Amino acid sequence: MAGRRVPGALESMVLQRLWAAQGPLTSRAVRESFSEDQRPALTTVLTVLDRLEKKGLVTRTASAAGSLFSAARGESEETASAMGRILGRAQDREAALLHFAGQLDPADVEALRKALTSP
């Protein structure tokens, strides 16, 4: 059984496995693709697949073997756009992200400089 992971991490790992698969996978196959020490419970996998489906990232098709899941969009087309949007937002205060480099505008920098140079 895997240690407790934050939901985003597990969603990301499941999506990775669907991208890496040659074709659609059952929830059991998704679970089996995890190494034994990281393997989540089947119900957890189903919950994660359900969440990904609601986000439009996974499609579900019915088959004789049960539900089959596949990634809705290709990996490469998503990577480049997400990379630019997330990592290039150091000055974007609207994004729900906090960057280590900060999102300080000239007024913030001036306030900082003034405080550090005043006696």
Place this chain on the structure above:
Amino acid sequence: MILAVLAPLLLAIAVIVLAPLLLSHGSWRIARPRLALRAWLAAIILGAIALVASLASALVEILSSASRQTGEWLGPVAITIFGWVGLAAVGGLVALALARYEPISAAERRTALQVLLLSASSTYRRESLRGVDVSFIESDAAAAVSTRGCGRQIIVSRRLDDALKPAQLRAVLEHETAHLRKGHDRIVRLAQLNLACFPVLLGARSFEQNVHLLVELAADDNAARRCGIEATADALQALTALTSEESEESVALRALRLLRRAERVAGRAATRRAAVARRASA
């Protein structure tokens, strides 16, 4: 009864007027960013409670005066007008807040989705730091970001991972973890929503202008407490060579702030050591 309406109303007005004057000036907020953030939050909560208390008192007075017959008319009429106008203003405010929150919430959902896609497509290593998932991703950008979109997550780029020493990287992770654990993203959102609802208030504008600087400095201080002032200042200095030109100066100033603090701490320690030595030799 008029006092029960007026006193909290005057308190709310005093908070609205004084908070930006006291909290957005002076070098104390740069030295104590956590205290400054708490003071802003306390001012907002106190102002809101005082306004609600004033309005509630007015409504109680309206309801109780209906069953009372007194010769006085000016006070009750003023309270009645204030009560009903206040109630309408609260309703309008709630509607405005909901309308203004919608685009903020949509932006958060979009960002969460992009972080998830980025983490799924480009992660080469994963770590967990006190309940926060850290994804190291393949990227030439020197960046570390935190988000709460799908659980508390930090994304660190390969370039930053390669460029920083382990102690410096730890400081970066502690900085980002502080943002998530101390709810800095929520404080920033509150400031944005407050400004969206009260664009004419100086306090709302000042809080939104100050909050970005304060959360960064508070996260720096948190990293310094956990990893040491020098390691955190080192990480910031290393970042100045990697970051964009527009962020370079602010990062260098944040490093300088910590180095000044390290000097003060070292100075105080030397003074204490000298005093101990003097007492021992006496």
